[in-house]
Amino acid sequence: MTGALQEDQWESLGLTLLSSDEDRTLVLFSTTEDMQGFRERLAAYAGGPRANHKSAPYAGFLSNIEEIGDVRPQDRIGIRLREDGVTNPADFQDATSYLLDVELWELGGRQARSQKADQIAEYIEAMNGQVFDRYVGPSITMVRARVGGALARTLLNIEDVSNIDRPPQPDFSTADILDATLPELPELTQASENLPVIGVIDSGVNAHPLIDDIVVGSIAIPARLGIADGHGHGTRTAGFAVFGDLRGQFAAGTMTRYARIASAKVLDDTGNFDEMRLVPKQMREALTELSQSYGCRVFVISLADTHQRHQGAKVGAWAATLDELARELNAVIIVAAGNRQPRPQARLEETITAYPGYLTEPRNRLCEPAGGLNLISVGSLSHGSGIGPEDIENAHLRAVTAANEPSPFTAIGPGVGGATKPDLVDIGGTFVFDAVAARLRRGADYPSAGIVTLHNSPRTRLFASSSGTSCAAPIVANKAARILARFPNASANLVRALLVGSAHIPDEAALRLQPLGDVNTRLICGNGVADPERASYSDDDRVILYAEDNLQIDHFAVYHVPVPPEFQTGGKRSIRVSLAFDPPVRHTRFDYAGVGMSFRLLRGCSSDLIFEHYRSRTQADGPVPAILGRYDCKLQPGSREREKNSVQTAAITFTNDTTEYGNDYYLVVRCEGGWAAGTEASQNFALLVEMAHQPATQLYARLRARIRV
Known part of the structure; x- marks a missing residue:
């Protein structure tokens, strides 16, 4: 319709x-x-x-009806089977055994649906199939069975059946890693003394054999809290910050530390802030001391106030303080977007049936301080179904997600002034619906639903499982540290630009969110998942040009972007521009940022015209010379959307011949004064231009030669 x-x-x-x-x-x-x-x-x-x-x-x-038809057998084939190539009943092979979930329509009350499920189960067994489990809930009725291809085709013709699909694939990696002991671990690589130091603002970090040698210092704000991690959250956060996603480490056969750690304990052993201290003051003292004493350039704050949801207007004092500190300390501050229980107890099944639509609900907005402008806020993607191998035949445990789909608990944007938030997403685990216990289970009590990190009591066990945006945020901090290790003198703006400029929304997330539209996809996933390798290196057919610069308020700069002939023809090509700056902010003002910045990519016109178009003019100078629309590269997202952010990225893709525009493109960067125009003389920023050519082209060598000239 x-x-x-x-x-x-x-x-x-x-x-x-x-x-x-x-x-x-x-x-x-x-x-x-x-x-x-x-x-x-x-x-x-x-x-x-x-x-x-x-x-x-x-x-x-x-007139609202576009098409009418019957529900056909092929319409009942689920998405996992389709991904495996089973798109028609004939694709089920007689000689093959299939483990299937048979879901029924919600017709009638629970008793009627239970009887129908019993009838189908009896039929399956009468036809030599095996029934392992059945589940009848308030809105979900399912039977899990193993059947042959002929029986599967028959089930597709039963009108009461809504869907037949493979069960979610179990997550073996969590269980494999969680029980590992020191002798069973892959080789632990030596950590260099030059590794960047990540400041972990949390519940403290305990001694652990895998990070003892790289914890450079620990403090407590206030000191009476002590530095030990009695709650466990801080040690888990540190594990993600040091190792990233441990599944990849175990698969590679080595354990690599990408950063050193400095800890600031700001929570007591119950996981609460100190009752006698203001949180903004705690943040300022903790970040300043870690910066001055241990040289921290990257900070991770996997904490959020679930009682204060950002609705797109003013941010709270906590976020504003962090925005100020990011500018003052030249620091990359990474915060968790926050979590939410998708549905109350009486409607828990909607966690499955209404996913992912409920992610866009107003109650699911970012938690304080994730709405801040100069921060990198991070949402969560699932690592998989969350179902453990021991429950593969249990229909009472239901998966919500597949790998790389948004976690059902992740909070969404926008940020202050409508800015794109979260900036990034990363792996943070999932929920599993437990029908028997009538609750949602996450990594803390059902390990396969979470991702693996360090346990705060290593004498008990080395590893723990956890779910939440508080897992995704330190994984992004790990990526920031890897970029900083490659560019140790980079400003925080450059690191932020490289992170966001390397990010892409995974295909799985884009496909699952497609019915919600592009706007909601960006509200949930932001700019996507950052790729530290892509951010840190150019390739033969992909080149990153970058600059760190400073502009006076209400001035502009024009950058020459050389475009070699090889880039103007022959296949799919793209240019991506990223800009990061750290404006002054004022918590009490509706126009929160005191300075704004923007960019525009032009081609086919002279630099003289560009300067004449943008320069300040008097009445005697005459009208502003126009720049025709054909000269403007239509970067996406457009200027209205991206200019709300202090880290902006946009791209354009070419497939046609563009030789008529010549070898010279120009990138115009503007700095526009707001309320800070009278107090700030200039604004620091970082700028990236990524040029990529799909076919193998020696783009790097051509550009390097031109830039040297």
């Missing part, structure tokens, strides 16, 4: 709405075989307008 779904209209015709998808596809069930009322309306509508009427009868209802 298009337009309103008009559920009440369908019900008045004796039709029950069984399901509706984001693409506005409805599945309806008729209580009578002939659907008489619906057919009468169709006939009246087909007859056209009656006398003295402009529209046909029921046009407001029926």
Whole structure:
């Protein structure tokens, strides 16, 4: 359909709405075989307008219908089977055994659905299939069974069946790592004394054999808290910050430390802030001391106030203080977006049935301080289904996500002033719906739902499992440290630009969120997942040009971007521009940032025209010379969306021949004064231009030669 779904209209015709998808596809069930009322309306509508009427009868209802058809057997094939190449009933092979979840439509009460599930289970067993489990909940009815191909084809023809699919794939890696002992670990690489130091602002960091030699210092604010991690959260955060995602480390057969750690304990052993200290003051003291005493350039704060959700207007004092510190300390401050329980107890099944739509609800907005402008806020993606190998035949444990889809608990943007937030997403685990216990389980109590990090009591066990955006944030801090190790003199702006400029939304997340639209996809995933290798190195066919610079308020700069002939023809090419700056902020003002910056990529026109167009003019200078629209590279996202951010990225892709525009492109960067124009003389920033050519082209060598000239 298009337009309103008009559920009440369908019900008045004796039709029950069984399901509706984001693409506005409805599945309806008729209580009578002939659907008489619906057919009468169709006939009246087909007859056209009656006398003295402009529209046909029921046009407001029926004109919204694009297509009508029956639910076919192939429509009941689930997404996992389709990904495996099973798209039609004939694809089920007689000689193959299939472990399947058979889901029924929500028709009738729980007792009626239970009887129907029993009938189907009895039929499967009568046809030599095996039934392992069945589940009848408030809105979900399922049977898990192993069947042959012929029986699978038969099940697709049962009208009560809504969906047949493979069960979620179990996550073996979490269980494999969690029980590892020191002798079983891969080789632990030697950590260099030149590794960047990440400041962990949390509940402290305990001694642990895998990081003892790289914890350079520990403090407590206030000192009476002590430095030991009695809560456990800080040690887990440190583990992610040092190692990143340990699954990749174990798969590679080595354990690499990418950073050293300095800890500032700001939480007590119950995981709460000190009652006698103001949080903004704690933040300022902790970050300043770690910066001055241990040289921290990257900080991770995997803490969030779930009672204060950012609604897009002013940020709180906590976020504003961190924004100020990012500018004062030239620091990359990375914060967790925050978490939310998707549904209350009575509606827990909607965690599965309403996913991912509920992520866009107003109650799911960023937690303080993640709305800050100069911070990198991080949302969460799932590492997989979260189902452990021991529960592969258990239908009472239900997965919500697959790998690289948004975690069901992740909070979303926008940030202050409508800025794109979260800036990035990364792996943070998932939820699993436990029907028997009637609750959602996460990594802390069901390890496969989480990702692996360090345990705060290593004498008990070396590793723990955890779920949350508090896991994703230190993984991004790990990536920032890897970039800083490559460019030790880089400003915080350059590191932020490299992180965001390397990010892409995973295909799995984009596909799952596609029905929600591009705007909601960016609200949930921001700019995507950062790639530290892509950020730190150019390739033969992909080149990054960068600059760190300073602009006076209300001035502009023009950068020459050389475009070799090889880049102007032959296949898919792209240019991506990223800009990061750290404006002064004022917590009490609606126009929070005191300075704004923007960029524009032009081609095919002279630099003289560009300077004449942008320079300050008097009345005697005459009108502003126009820059034709054909000279403007239409970067996406557009200027209106990206200029709300202090770290901006946008790209354009070419497939046609562009030789008519010549070898010279120009990037215009503008610095516009807001309320800070009277107090700030200039603004620091970092700028990137990434040029990529899809076919193997020696782009790097051509550009390097031109730039040397």
